[in-house]
Amino acid sequence: MTAILQALASGLALGAIYGLIALGFNITYATTKTFNFGQGAFLVPGSLVGVSLVLLSVGKPHFGNLSPAEMTFMAYTLATVASVVVVGLIGIALYYCAIKPFVGAAGLNWVLSTIGFGIILQNTALAIWGPASIAVPSPLGSGVYRIAGAGIRPHEVLIAAVAIAVMVGLDIVLRKTRLGKALRAVAFNPQAASIVGINVERIVIIAFVISSALAGLAGILIAPVTTASVFIGLGVALKAFSAAIVGGLTNPRGCMAGGFLLGIIEALVGLWRAEFREIAIFLLIIIVLVIRPAGLFGTKTVEKI
Amino acid sequence: MMLKIENLNVAYGAIQALRGISLEVGRGEVVTLIGGNGAGKSTLIRTIAGLVHPQSGEVIFEGQSIAGMRPHRAVALGIGHSPEGRLVFGDQSVRDNLALGAFSRDNPAEIDADIENGFRLFPRLRERQEQMAGTLSGGEQQMLAIARALMCRPKLLLLDEPSLGLAPLIVREVFEVIRSLKNQGMTILLVEQMANLALGVADRAYVLETGHITLQGTGVDLLKDPRVRAAYLGA
Ligand SMILES: Nc1ncnc2c1ncn2[C@@H]1O[C@H](COP(=O)(O)OP(=O)(O)O)[C@@H](O)[C@H]1O
Numbered sequence A: 001m002t003a004i005l006q007a008l009a010s011g012l013a014l015g016a017i018y019g020l021i022a023l024g025f026n027i028t029y030a031t032t033k034t035f036n037f038g039q040g041a042f043l044v045p046g047s048l049v050g051v052s053l054v055l056l057s058v059g060k061p062h063f064g065n066l067s068p069a070e071m072t073f074m075a076y077t078l079a080t081v082a083s084v085v086v087v088g089l090i091g092i093a094l095y096y097c098a099i100k101p102f103v104g105a106a107g108l109n110w111v112l113s114t115i116g117f118g119i120i121l122q123n124t125a126l127a128i129w130g131p132a133s134i135a136v137p138s139p140l141g142s143g144v145y146r147i148a149g150a151g152i153r154p155h156e157v158l159i160a161a162v163a164i165a166v167m168v169g170l171d172i173v174l175r176k177t178r179l180g181k182a183l184r185a186v187a188f189n190p191q192a193a194s195i196v197g198i199n200v201e202r203i204v205i206i207a208f209v210i211s212s213a214l215a216g217l218a219g220i221l222i223a224p225v226t227t228a229s230v231f232i233g234l235g236v237a238l239k240a241f242s243a244a245i246v247g248g249l250t251n252p253r254g255c256m257a258g259g260f261l262l263g264i265i266e267a268l269v270g271l272w273r274a275e276f277r278e279i280a281i282f283l284l285i286i287i288v289l290v291i292r293p294a295g296l297f298g299t300k301t302v303e304k305i
Numbered sequence B: 001m002m003l004k005i006e007n008l009n010v011a012y013g014a015i016q017a018l019r020g021i022s023l024e025v026g027r028g029e030v031v032t033l034i035g036g037n038g039a040g041k042s043t044l045i046r047t048i049a050g051l052v053h054p055q056s057g058e059v060i061f062e063g064q065s066i067a068g069m070r071p072h073r074a075v076a077l078g079i080g081h082s083p084e085g086r087l088v089f090g091d092q093s094v095r096d097n098l099a100l101g102a103f104s105r106d107n108p109a110e111i112d113a114d115i116e117n118g119f120r121l122f123p124r125l126r127e128r129q130e131q132m133a134g135t136l137s138g139g140e141q142q143m144l145a146i147a148r149a150l151m152c153r154p155k156l157l158l159l160d161e162p163s164l165g166l167a168p169l170i171v172r173e174v175f176e177v178i179r180s181l182k183n184q185g186m187t188i189l190l191v192e193q194m195a196n197l198a199l200g201v202a203d204r205a206y207v208l209e210t211g212h213i214t215l216q217g218t219g220v221d222l223l224k225d226p227r228v229r230a231a232y233l234g235a
């Protein structure tokens, strides 16, 4: 029982990470029918930029290990902001280099161009930080909360709380604000959006900035769990992509729900047999897609790729 | 002249849709463009709105060349567009559709007042203001498309086949609104296949056939013209 509770907490945190990245896939897919296949690489600067900033701020070189005392809550907050901003800006570069030349055109060139952009980004990070990983202390320390006998790591609670707050915030933005309504108008029909005076390209760029920033946020949030390194992103992004497909790529809430679903299943199955985690998840994905091709909460059929 | 089009050529790949079109719309005028399916009417409207870029020729709006301008820029200059097929935002409420129509503006109080004006023009939209636009009837969607186009406070209103697919009674309702907009001094370029209605409300008219303007004159004259009667009025 306590083990299950513990696994649920980890699953919730992991699922929140998947959900954040999946939401990013949804936002650009809705507005452009494309998304960043190289999204995994965006977690890399997400974790490393923030961590290096903290290192530099305590007078260490940009690559090294941080002591728990150096990772104050303030330092982690600033690192998070920096990661989100930097990776958000990389999203603008992604748009101009890998999306704009191909969006709207027939074919799948954008698939390769976004993968390529991700590889370039990852290898740039490799040149800056090298292949070794940095152990990142959580600002909440390494102790555990005892809840009903289960040991729950405070950082997992932090991940879930931040991610849920961001998701709820974005959901409100999408439904209630002028920007959100414009995003949905572009998603509904770009030409119709343009003739009411919406600068469609600007909205699309904003979508890529949000999507990238979400990946950056995921990177810094997960760093204390996985460590920060050039190689953290790929597996996480693949799960997040699966979450988006399972939840329904066309539905932002579906994407978030898909994230939590996958995270929790992964943690629960892992409790039983760690090596069955991936098997269970991808079996589940296949079953869901056979029964509901547009995902659990999707509306339209997803484009065949 | 509010709008002056000179020697406009537009093509989609190998398909030449407009060939050397020249046309004018004066301030406060209602001008209609009639012609059969595929004549190039929508292409002309879409070129003015910036959705299609011409090969050559001039589109001059209030003395400024706007050919090839991006659509949101044209809206900001004061060109409102109710497109063929309406293209209302189906997953957003009627009120939000109207608010989006004012995207180029930023005074919330004025925008709310203009939404009210839209509801006065089309009272059915007021009743349905919280309803998703996709659940409206075809006629209501057309009304919404026109009301939405008015939300940018246009100097020139482009109406592309507002009668398309609507029951005769609804068509009459829509045309009554077009007439009242005319009486308020709105400048309108109206594209229609329903030639009798369009010529009835228009000050001047052009007949478009396979990308050429073949006839032009006052609405009244063209209503009497035997060639128009034979081709477009079923007489
Ligand atoms: N997006 C497009 N791609 C290719 N050809 C088009 C496109 N839109 C219109 N056309 C062609 O251009 C011509 C004019 O079309 P259009 O302007 O829509 O005519 P109308 O509005 O008078 O019915 C037609 O031959 C049509 O097939």
Ligand SMILES: [Mg+2]
Residues within 6 Å of the ligand: B041, B042, B043, B084, B161
């Ligand atoms: Mg047409």
